[in-house]
Amino acid sequence: MSEDTIAGTLDALAGLLPEHLLNPKAAIVCGSGLSTLASSLRDVVEVPYSALQGFGKSTVPGHKSVLAFGLLGPGAGVPVVAMLGRFHAYEGHPLSTVVYPIRVFAKLGVQNIIITNAAGALNPNLPVGTIVAIHDHLAIPNMAGALNPLFGPLRSPDHVRFLPLSDAYSPRLRRLLFRAAHAEQLPEAALAEGTYAWVSGPTYETPAEGRFLRAAGADVVGMSTVPEVLAAREEGMDVLVLSLVTNAVVIPETYRSIKAEVEAELAGRPVVQPPPAVVSHEEVLAVGKQKAEVMKSLVARVLSMLD
Numbered sequence: 001m002s003e004d005t006i007a008g009t010l011d012a013l014a015g016l017l018p019e020h021l022l023n024p025k026a027a028i029v030c031g032s033g034l035s036t037l038a039s040s041l042r043d044v045v046e047v048p049y050s051a052l053q054g055f056g057k058s059t060v061p062g063h064k065s066v067l068a069f070g071l072l073g074p075g076a077g078v079p080v081v082a083m084l085g086r087f088h089a090y091e092g093h094p095l096s097t098v099v100y101p102i103r104v105f106a107k108l109g110v111q112n113i114i115i116t117n118a119a120g121a122l123n124p125n126l127p128v129g130t131i132v133a134i135h136d137h138l139a140i141p142n143m144a145g146a147l148n149p150l151f152g153p154l155r156s157p158d159h160v161r162f163l164p165l166s167d168a169y170s171p172r173l174r175r176l177l178f179r180a181a182h183a184e185q186l187p188e189a190a191l192a193e194g195t196y197a198w199v200s201g202p203t204y205e206t207p208a209e210g211r212f213l214r215a216a217g218a219d220v221v222g223m224s225t226v227p228e229v230l231a232a233r234e235e236g237m238d239v240l241v242l243s244l245v246t247n248a249v250v251i252p253e254t255y256r257s258i259k260a261e262v263e264a265e266l267a268g269r270p271v272v273q274p275p276p277a278v279v280s281h282e283e284v285l286a287v288g289k290q291k292a293e294v295m296k297s298l299v300a301r302v303l304s305m306l307d
């Protein structure tokens, strides 16, 4: 996306927003079913993506296509921008579009970003409903498919060509998060730490893929977030990522043997068939809806603790 496009977006925002909302201190990216994370904002001005050059349209159910600017917290409040609806590569968006809002946030002066997502659990110790503070990632499309939003000419002499990622997930923000969880009296098991595997989607994992990702060290898996993290880090922002576990990825220790079942049927022995275990986006959205309030309080508390 060219500098002219970004300049056009910034001009449009300057025309639509009051002065006190134009330089947000922090940004929130709302994952699938999590758009209500922004409902704690006051003085909200919503800007539809369609009003902004360079923005795509989010086509996934559970993702609106709106930027919400507002104030958070008591007194004068902290200006915040929330992305209600993100872009995924599987929708057909180039990665430059997927990360375009992050580029715009950087130009608006955003220093801290909280990125949320819905994810499948690979780690059996993470039940549905757990919130996972991401401390690392495994980006299969980067490693194997040359899908990286930082490909291309260096954006400016101020950007880093070879971006280190060993510090991608801000310890400072994660520390605030666990303090926020304590202040919100969240049960200890409700907030865990783990590694996010980014896959391109839109297919969910086969059992063998789930087993592979787990063996490679991932705790949760999803189809978003990592491109946004890479762009945010390239822009020098501090990043906090929260994954909400919406389903368990099926990783059977042994496969159901259709061969054995047929042999049993033919021999007249009883056969117990296991229920089918398939995930759906409806299930993902339903868990998002159930947990949105807890996520919202946590995110709001972290933002209120920023200095």
Ligand SMILES: O=P(O)(O)O[C@H]1O[C@H](CO)[C@@H](O)[C@H]1O
Pocket (backbone or CB within 6 Å): 030, 031, 032, 060, 086, 088, 116, 117, 118, 119, 201, 222, 223, 224, 225, 280, 281, 284
């Ligand atoms: O990562 P978010 O956008 O929260 O959405 C997750 O949920 C969708 C699949 O149900 C995928 O888009 C996956 O990435």
Ligand SMILES: Nc1nc2[nH]cnc2c(=O)[nH]1
Pocket (backbone or CB within 6 Å): 118, 119, 120, 121, 199, 201, 203, 204, 205, 221, 222, 223, 246, 247, 248, 249, 279, 284
């Ligand atoms: N890839 C992937 N993305 C998800 N988003 C929510 N659940 C899942 C899942 O099980 N797998």
